[in-house]
Amino acid sequence: MSLDKSAVAHIAALARIKVPESDLEPLARELSNILGWIEQLNEVDTTGVEPMTSVVRMELARRPDVVTDGNCRDKILANAPEVAQGFFAVPKVVE
Amino acid sequence: MADALAGLAKGAFSARELTEAHIRAVEAARPLNAFITETPERALEMAAASDERWRKGEAGAMEGLPIAIKDLFCTEGVLTTAGSHILDGFKPPYESTVTANLWRAGAVMLGKTNMDEFAMGSSNMTSYYGGVENPWRRKGDNRPLVPGGSSGGSAAAVAARIALGATGTDTGGSIRQPAAFCGIVGLKPTYGRCSRWGIVAFASSLDQAGPMTRTVRDAAIMLGAMAGHDPKDSTSVNRPVPDYTAALTGDVRGLRIGIPKEYRVDGMPAEIEALWARGIDWLKAAGAETVEISLPHTKYALPTYYIIAPAEASSNLARYDGVRYGLRVPGESLDEMYEETRAAGFGAEVKRRVLIGTYVLSAGYYDAYYLKAQRIRSLILRDFTDAFERVDVILTPSTPSAAFPTGEKMDDPVAMYLNDVFTVPVNLAGLPGISVPAGLSEEGLPLGLQVIGRAFDEETVLKVGEVLETAAAFTARPER
Secondary structure, eight states, X not given: OOOOHXXXXXHHHHTTOOOOHHHHHHHXXXXXXXHHHHGGGGGSOOTTOOOOSXXXXXXXXXXXXXXXSOOXXXXXXXXXXXXXXXXXXXXXXXX | OHHHHHHXXXXXXXXXXXXXXXXXXXXXXXXXXXXXXXXXXXXXXXXXXXXXXXXXXOOOTTTTOEEEEETTBOBTTBOOOTTOXXXXXXXXXXXXXXXXXXXXXXXXXXXXXXXXXXXXXXXXXXXXXXXXXXXXXXXXXXXXXXXXXXXXXXHHHHHTTSSSEEEEEOSSSTTHHHHHHHTOEEEEOOTTSSOOTTBOOSOTTTOOEEEEESSHHHHHHHHHHHOOOXXXXXXXXXXXXXXXXXXXXOOOTTOEEEEEGGGSOTTOOHHHHHHHHHHHHHHXXXXXXXXXXXXXXXXXXXXXXXXXXXXXXXXXXXXXXXXXXXXOOOOSXXXXXXXXXXXXXXXXXHHHHHHHHHHHHSTTTHIIIIIHHHHHHHHHHHHHHHHHHHOSEEEEESOSSOOOBTTTTTTOHHHHHXXXXXXXXXXXXXXXXXXXXXXXXXXXXXXXXXXXXXXXXXXXXXXXXXXXXXXXXXXXXXOO
């Protein structure tokens, strides 16, 4: 599978990473190279093999449905680049 | 560590003296760039508390031992960067479970070590804070060498003897490969043995924390302090932590050691072959039996890993959006702010993996890539499960080469990925593996042997590791 410039631009948009136009071509080559190397997996017959969901077989632990943490707004906001009135602040999303 | 504990117990020196000596050593070794953040004041406070506990007879299993922490572990109030620009200024308001366990055992924090960005790399060259220098040099060649990665700063710090031990994390070999490159011991425990809570996530189904130390005994001491069940990590396993040092009996008589034929990869240097053969001879001489085994899907482990790890990373790294912590690059709209922040904050290798991960998970490709990889992962685990019906542990080289010069393999991602050819299958199968320094290359650089065990059988892995360590009598020291 090889990727072209427009495919890379689409993936970059999905991943929310700005990629300058001039980088699309080299990135397409690099990613195609990696994907080409991954293609060898098609040699493996996986008919009837279940996809792995957990490497260590275990029951998911349960716990009582109670609040064990909280009331630490200021701690949570302490690392934010921008805070307003006790909230995370972002550029305007609603006109 | 074992010797330092004995010295502290006898009162030959205090935790404060031991810590002061290490703080000076850390300062003197700054050219290695092993640390991103040094925490001398905190170290001295912790050492004073340790001396107090020694006086009261309340000493923990690592009381007063100065260690280094990979900068992937959240440490309360101390800058935690994951080697990335995007976590600029991030001071976690909480402590990771593994580090909290270590402090409870009495360990003293010297600082946070350098690493490949988000643990993605095998050379430490992808760190935003610059590469780390391996304390070793080739004979007659003054070029700086990489320490391996991603736990490169931790490995260099232990090898340069500026920390008694260090934490690492291992997603595809990030403890064992740098341990091998720097001539130290590195243990990746079974998935679930150490809590992942508070460790910056790379690939959650593969990540596991472990000790990096000078000796196998030290690894046993440190793993005992790090491990344990944690309700905050749903994949952490609720089973007792044994006394790992008790497993170090030196007795491997009758143990069956598997030698996987698929690990004789094309183009493997003769000296790696020779090292492996020596390891086999040592274990035979100690009374173990070797058995040729087959792990038929070995060659597919790396490409499988390079679907699963980037897929999980692309999801885990979605949280770095410039809203809640770290770097923010302003934009006209919210989306533009996300895109600019992530473009500026992530390095080239991280972007590459996030893009690959996004692609293999995207609509129309999920089955062909991600599900296919998870099926092959089942086959790789089955290979190991079948092998462990016949053998108790598996012996392999840790890496296909010794440390290489800084800057090499940087323009070919696939060549860089091949560093982890012997370590990645172990992560995919969730098994414990240790790298033990076993000899020097012709160029005078350390080489490691890897012992792989059954899930939650760290004890046998450590026991065999110690027998190899004793037989190898690896006493060489780096010059720097």
